[in-house]
Amino acid sequence: MEMRKFQVVSPMSRLDQGLVQQWPEFSRSRIQKLIHQGHVHINQRVQTDKNQPLRPGDWVQLHIPAPEPVDTPAQPIPLEILYEDGQLLILNKPAGLVVHPAPGHWDGTLVNALLAHCPDFLAMGDKQRPGIVHRLDKDTTGVMVVAKTALALQHLQQQIQTRRMGREYLGLIHGRLPQENGTISAPIGRHPHQRQKMAVIPSGRPAVTHWRVLESCGVYSWVHFRLETGRTHQIRVHLSHLGHPLVGDPVYSSSRTLTQKLPGQALHAWRLSLAHPATGEGLTVTAPLPAHLVGLLTYLGFKNHQPMAIPAQNDPPANRDSPPQ
Known part of the structure; x- marks a missing residue:
């Protein structure tokens, strides 16, 4: 059984809402079920009322039962x-x-x-x-x-x-960002009304994305992103919040332009930098762009597909909090 806990900083009207804000990877129904089953403690006492308000200074513990064993079959799916x-x-x-x-x-x-x-x-x-x-x-x-x-x-x-693993992405966005380089620091949490979406909300968890425009062509921009945190849908949410959603994003973009040329959002995890767990030596691996993205960029007139001049991010900034994984 996994145990998580946090201390309440500002008043919250309902226990279930507070837990969903703290851990947005859980649905409201899942949280309510855990509360009902007695898996939530407030100040070391079991609390089964989802409507219980939370006060500053309260310590909340969430006990997550181990999942029921499910047989996962091996399937010979090709891997690159x-x-x-x-x-x-x-x-x-x-x-x-x-x-x-x-x-x-x-x-x-x-x-x-x-x-x-x-x-x-x-x-x-x-x-x-x-x-x-x-x-x-x-x-x-x-x-x-x-x-x-x-x-x-x-x-x-x-x-x-601890944010010692460098994660870099490439994405095609609508419009042009106001600067060549920038950082967006905006907290991300579960959307208050659309539970399948994430959103920038004041009660969300800290989220930081660094960006650099590689090339702009017409009404689109090809952008390099570096994650400082790892929130769910982080780049997609941050770009939508800036008014420049990813091309083809079925959730965070209202535009359906070019969607017929894409299987989904135009986002590619480009480079990963880490310390080898056995030797401690640095290891950096780059993933080539998929054919559908290369074809789309060429179709739109972009020339700079691979930003090889960007140095690998082997040493991300010091930890501010631990992203959920």
Whole structure:
């Protein structure tokens, strides 16, 4: 059983709302079920009333039961492996591939493919997410690292939490940003009305995205992003908040221009920089752009597809808080 806790800073009218704001990866219904089952404590006392208000200074604990075991079949799904050794595997995830089994996607996922490629992943503990260090959205392409041993999983997750792993993206956006370089620091949490979406909200968790415009062409811009935090849908939410959503984003953009040329949002995890969990040596891997993005950029007249002049981000800024992974 996993235990999480936080101290209330400002008054919250309802316990369930406070927990969803604190941990937006959980749905309201999931939180309410955990409260009803007695898995939430306030100041070390069980609280089963979802309407219980929270006061500044209250300590809230959430006890998350271990998931029921679910058999995840190995499936021989082709993988584009960029680097592999005995500790880890780095791959180029295609669009349309879900990372791990979840409602609506119980098979045909990256985890199913990994179990076929390396059956020892089953010994990693979590049968639904064995070896998964971080995630990419279904239609986001690009570089991902997967742990092959418990030691590697621990070290890589720690690098994520302490922001020592560099994660860089390339994206095509609507319009032109006001500056060539910039940073957006805006808290992200669950959308107050559309629970499947994230949004910039005052009660959200800190989120920081650095950006650099590589090229602008007409009413579009090709942009390099570097994550300082790792919130759900972070780049997509931040760009939408700025009024320059990603081209093809079915959730955060109202424009349907060019969507017929894309499987989803025009976002690619371009480069990953980390310390090898066994040796401590720096390892930087770049994922080539998918054909559909190269074709779209060429169609629009862009020339600078690969920003090779940007130095690898091996040493991200010091930790401010631990992003949920």
